[in-house]
Amino acid sequence: MNWIVQFLTWLRLLFAGWIDPPYKTIVVQALLPEKLKNKAIYIVEEDGFEEQAAMLCPRCRDHILHMNLLPDERPCWTIICHDDGTASLHPSVWRKKDCGVHFWFRRGRVFWT
Template sequence: MNWFNSFLRRARARLDRWLHPPYRTLMAQEALPKKLRRKTIYIVEEDGFEEQAAMLCPCGCRRVLHMNLLPDERPCWRLTRHEDGTASLHPSVWRKKDCGSHFWFRRGRVEWCRETDR
């Protein structure tokens, strides 16, 4: 029975990846585009430094979330880019105003924290 449960977990994970593809990672030089696309994380680079990550809030409120990537300013996130083209942010993103979204962004996917399960 263990092999069957393992098979079901793998099948579900594959189906989930197919039905919900990861966010795209796009580089922006010096400034964000005027209109951001859904399911896309933008990395703003200036003078060779990754300064910020930005995305539309995944809850659907359409607010732009800006995550500082410069270590000498607070708050600060760490960006990891993976070989498969996806990105991760650490620590979690928590919008304390308006919608209150709180999530982890791992390998191009939003993982909601318990208090804001969507």
């Protein structure tokens, strides 16, 4: 019986990215708001340049993940804003400290690795 529960949990994690509603993409100018919304990715723009993407950690939701979008600084991510209002990040997001979260962010959805 235990293997059935494990299998169903594995299936839920595998397909969670397609079942859950996508994250909202919110573009802000210069500064992040003091309190970030859950299930939202923020793109911070200044002087017409995308500087960073930020979101609440999808696992523990008690800290903010910041992804640099400026190509002359490392590490660096690229973000694609899709016509349907969702966004994708490349490469994956991997926080090696704290909760150790590691995921791909595609079309507004989190896909765990």
